[in-house]
Amino acid sequence: MLKKRIIPIQLLNNGRLVKSIDFGNFRDVGDPVKSSSVYNSQYADELMLLNVSREKRSIADLLQIIVKISEVSFMPLAIGGGISSPDDAALLIRNGADKIVVNSVAYRDLNVITETSNRFGAQAVIVGIDVRWDADLDDYRLYSRCGSAAENVGLEQHIARVVAAGAGEIMVQSIDRDGSMQGFDLDAISRAMTASPTPVIGAGGSGNYESLKDAFITTGVSALACGSLFNFSDSNPLRAKAYLSNHGLNFKKV
Template sequence: MLKRRIIPVQLLVNGRLVKTRQFADWRDVGDPVKSSAVYNSQYADELIFLNIARDRASVQPLAELMQKVSQECFMPLAVGGGIHTLQDAAYLIQNGADKVVINSAAYRDREAISRIADRFGTQAVVVGIDAKREGAGYAAVSASASRHEPVPLDEHIRACEAAGAGEFLIQSVDQDGTMEGFDLPLLRLACAVAKVPVIGCGGSGHYNHLKEAFLETEVSALACGSLFNFSDSNPLRAKAFLSNYGLQFKVV
């Protein structure tokens, strides 16, 4: 099996780092460039940046941020929020991003996934899927969980993978910011359908939550926000703890 990854996820509003709870009620938690430099010193495997501002008219602010962050960090950088076209993706990659995260656009124009994958390779395309509990299953949502997407979650995963997605970022709206643990049934569902790596996100509150998700699902990576923002936890300590349970990480 590939080595597992711990990935800090950084949510952005107007150039500031914020944290949400169930995709709402965000609060400012700092400067993304300074935070990225700290994560670099703590040997994070990657960083994910998601612009959650409602007015995503341009990817230029993201590109400007990537230029600054790439001077401080020496790890893969994934960035998403308002990416709709090959041109958007190319602009971000040319300015320091290694991967782009496509979310809402994946429902409207799956050919955009193919165009980006054809140009930069499938490893550069992460499809973000926000999922919310609905009855006995899950609904796919977008636009900061304000829009219900009329496509089954498993069908969307298969279609995006066929279009060229090289990885999935599965976020639980219900668990986001709660620090009560990952939605393990959701992650199991995504991993059972996807043939490419799955990143789980939403709910990490302590290292045992990471252990449970890694040992009880097939996720390749876990993305964490509140765990690192609101405790003295960090990626280096997390990997040291998890290594005690036979989980392998990149040696630093």
């Protein structure tokens, strides 16, 4: 049985870490290098860093910071935001990323997934899928470009396409729940779990340990990415895993 994972998710905007609400309303939460060092000391299973700058949609800022983070953090590192080509992905991996996270480009050029998967292994490719409930559609609408552009494809269809292209992991993130600290969108995660033969990460809405327990037990999700839980409370990955282990969930021993 695969061990569950807790993944701190850090959002980079112009060199600083921010936390968003509904994919906007950014609030400064610190320095990315110092924060990564703290998570390393707290035995996070992985660390995710996403560039959410609306103006700088390239990997330039990520390349500037990734080497510094690699010096203080020794956990697996997933990097994304602004990746537009297989060369971008390769450059990030060669400079310290263990995995890359692609979102917008996955709707336009599946070859980025395929080439990266072929060169570095499927485990190195996470496809992020941002969803929002659409009452008129009576279904989830998928969004790219940091939640600003609606995509004309269904959740299950998109998962099937990116997995066939070589994705090794799916991250489904609720825009509605982002920054709310009101719990994960269990329906969205459950649907992704049913559709995906690869591991799924749930994101958006982490508020307390009970919400993590509910998501893991209800959906069977492989991992949960948490931002607000660790930024705005005294919680940390070590405490979260201790709590969840007491409820029968299996985590890597540290």
